[in-house]
Amino acid sequence: MHQQLPSIGPIHGQLAGPDQPSRHELAEEMAWVHLYRAVRHPPGAAEVVKYLNSNPEARTRHEALYLIACETLHAKVLADERSERTVAAFRAIFVTAPIRTVELAMSVFIAIPRIFGRKPVPEPTPEQPKVRGSRVKEPGSPAKARVDALAKHPEVAQVITGFAPSPSAAPTAPSAPGAREPSPDAQVSASRGGQAA
Numbered sequence: 001m002h003q004q005l006p007s008i009g010p011i012h013g014q015l016a017g018p019d020q021p022s023r024h025e026l027a028e029e030m031a032w033v034h035l036y037r038a039v040r041h042p043p044g045a046a047e048v049v050k051y052l053n054s055n056p057e058a059r060t061r062h063e064a065l066y067l068i069a070c071e072t073l074h075a076k077v078l079a080d081e082r083s084e085r086t087v088a089a090f091r092a093i094f095v096t097a098p099i100r101t102v103e104l105a106m107s108v109f110i111a112i113p114r115i116f117g118r119k120p121v122p123e124p125t126p127e128q129p130k131v132r133g134s135r136v137k138e139p140g141s142p143a144k145a146r147v148d149a150l151a152k153h154p155e156v157a158q159v160i161t162g163f164a165p166s167p168s169a170a171p172t173a174p175s176a177p178g179a180r181e182p183s184p185d186a187q188v189s190a191s192r193g194g195q196a197a
Helices: 023-038 042-054 056-061 063-116 142-151 154-163 184-191
Strands: none
Touching: 023 042, 023 063, 042 056, 042 063, 056 063, 142 154
C-alpha cells in the first residue's frame, strides 16, 4: 500500500554532481575566451604564442587559439612586406624618377652646345682649393733660382740640352718638292730591266 513517488531531480540548492566548475575555473575559462578576441591583434598574438610555446599542456587544450595567433602573426609579416614594397614604389616614382629626369635634362642641356656649337664648351670641373705650400712654383721662386744655377753647371747643362732640341739642328727639307727618293722596290725593279711587276 505504500507507493513510491517518482524522483523529479535534485532539490533546489543541491548540486547535481561533482563536475560543476568552481569560480576560479570559470574565471580561467572566461580569460581564455577573452584571449580569442585579443589574439586578432599582433601584440596579443605574439604573447599568446610565446606562452603556448612554453606550456605544452595549455597548447594542446587551446589548439585553435594557438593557430589563430600564428595566423595573425603571419598576416602581420605579409602586411609589413607589402607596406615596404609600396613605400619603395612611391620612393621610386616620386623621388628617384624626378632626380634622374633632372640629371638627364642637365646632361642634354650641357651636350647641345658641344654638339652644335662651333667651339667646344669645356667640361665643368670642380675647382680645386688652393693648397698652401703647393709644388707649383712661380718664376721668381727659390726653386726656379736653384734650377737656373744648376743649368750653368756644364754637366747639368749638357744633360738638359740633351733633352731639348738644339737650335742648330733644323729639320732638313727635300731639295725639290716633286722629286722623291725612289723606294727600294722601285730600285729593284729598275735593276731588272725596268719591268714593273
